[in-house]
Amino acid sequence: FEICMYLVGQGVSGDKINPGNIGGTVDCGPFTTTFVQALHSSSFGGEGGTNTYLGNPGGLVLHFPEDKTLYHMGDTDIFSDMGLINELHEPKIGIVPIGDRFTMGGAVAALACRRFFGFETVVPCHFRTFSMLDQTADKFVAGLEG
Template sequence: MDTKLQGYWLGHSAFKFVSPKGNIIYVDPFLKDNPSTPDALKEVEKADFILLTHGHEDHVGDTLEIAKKTGCKVVGIVELIGLLTDKGLSEDQAVAFNKGGTVRFDDFSVTMVSANHSSSFDGKYAGDPAGLVLSFEDDLCIYHMGDTNIFTDLTLYGELYEPHVVLAPIGDHFTMGPQEAAYAVEMVNPNLAVPIHYGTWPPIDSDPNEFKEVLQEISDVEVLIPDVGKEFLNTD
């Protein structure tokens, strides 16, 4: 993997990536009201893209504020993007697509795949939940699973997209717990697994080390448990 790509976990399911050409990409930017996001990272000054897995408040987060401030593109499923434009997102910034579709940008693409969960925004149906496959130059691929439980399509996603990195929810209660998440990752079979969507509030206070232990028992996938706000990925 010769591509230079930087990645930061911002707590819960939120990520910041800086692409090889310098595009600043946020995924599920739930920051200001996220108790696990460091104060220094709650304000976003620059962004080129926001990618959304689904409409729940702890994923859409600060999207509208960031979009208005930075002029970034906001990318997500058709129904959710429609609801966001109703709330003031500029049509020029909206990028709506659907499952199985791929949208291509300067030096990366995003493919939308299924997630087995629910989705709403502001009390309204926000389309199906999704996972997002981010493909960068030199075929470096990151799969953000969104909020999901285990389902058999994951094996196909592993075969089709061959992701190097999988970002997997482990918190339980609202998503998979550590054991189910470990088996889900084993189905995808990436090089590296990163546990997410845990520790934010008491109901999802799962132990990432349990996830790591289970996964290491059933596969040879490496597990990285990153510190919130610290760089965990740099392919320079």
């Protein structure tokens, strides 16, 4: 919600945004989006090294009628309520951060997938975007196989 209000304050037209918050579901026409928790920070780096707080971080669950449900974890670490997200939404596709340092690393991300989800398809993300992050998905793949 806060990031949407920030964007409106920056001049983005209100009809271009569709705010929601953790636990809420928004009808997006051909699918719905449910906002779920994530463990991270949420801010925007402004001029002079200042940060603007933009609300709680979140993940998204996209429900496509008559099709598979997708869970985008967002930037996060593992947390036990991932089990509730699976129980409530039964996602079959997962987009999972594996870069380490600012999110969970590959081995922990693989543990989250194995312990809490029954994904049919997993797409690793948030790695190799800059040098501080893991540059391959090797730890993630090894963790999924082990």
